[in-house]
Amino acid sequence: MIQAVVFDLDGILIDSEPVWEEVRRAYVLRHGGQWQPDSQSRLMGMSTSEWATYLSQELGVGKDPAEVADEVIAEMRERYEVDLPLMPGAVETVYRIGDGYRRGLASSSPRSLIDRVLETAQLTQAFEVTMSTEEVERGKPDPDVYLTIADRLRLAPKDCIAVEDSSNGLRSAAAAGMAVVAIPHPTYPPQSDALALADLTLNDLSELTMERISSVPDRD
Structure with missing residues (x-):
């Protein structure tokens, strides 16, 4: 029961998925990486350490995963403060x-x-x-x-x-x-x-x- x-x-x-995609896609491109067609579907459900490592190592951001996580989360927090979807x-x-x-x-x-x-x-x-x-x-x-x-x-x-x-x-x-x-x-x-x-x-x-x-x- x-x-x-x-x-x-x-x-x-x-x-929030459209917001996550927009923020992470822009972050990857801004830092010299390349967003892949299946990136968003792969990212959905990943923990913070997992997706930060994916952006850093597989998408070519080239920053430490901990730094990637901190910067992306800060951008998400700012977006939520303006408009919680x-x-x-x-x-x-x-x-x-x-x-x-x-x-x-x-x-x-x-x-x-x-x-x-x-x-x-x-x-x-x-x-x-x-x-x-x-x-x-x-x-x-x-x-x-x-x-x-x-x-x-x-x-x-x-x-x-x-x-x-x-x-x-x-x-x-x-x-x-x-x-x-x-x-x-x-x-x-x-x-x-x-x-x-x-x-x-x-x-x-x-x-x-x-x-x-x-x-x-x-x-x-």
Whole structure:
């Protein structure tokens, strides 16, 4: 029986993937690197250290990954201060789901951005547990962040359901043994094999109701 809903942040609660792509693409080109056609899809779900290393070593930025991370995150923070791109109904959905389920958040964003988003959106108190993939050994698609969330909620993964949009996010939640709800981003849709891992696919957050969640079959 599902007892907790674990939300992804980027692409689920905030429409940040276009912002991440714009900021990182411009950063790579500005520092003499070359953006590749599959760069954005590869980056989605990576932890901070993973994507900073990718920009530094594979895309040719040529700076230390720690410096790359600090500079890109600073640009993202500035963008969020000007305009936080909340998904329609995000705040209302989180609070509505809280009427029937415990709530967690598992994000590939760094902790500083997670805290900024939740504070700005007045969602800080809505989640029992929030985790960044920079706080676990491996980022998505590995299951570490979802396994840690379940452990901190003192629940078995099968008693949790994850809400994800990206290929790596869907793979991560499924690998952890959680039930999975997919809400694909129209601009950055997940790969078909990753989408096939979802137990339920919705068009947007308005369709994420307690009734739909309770209809998802047990992972037993």
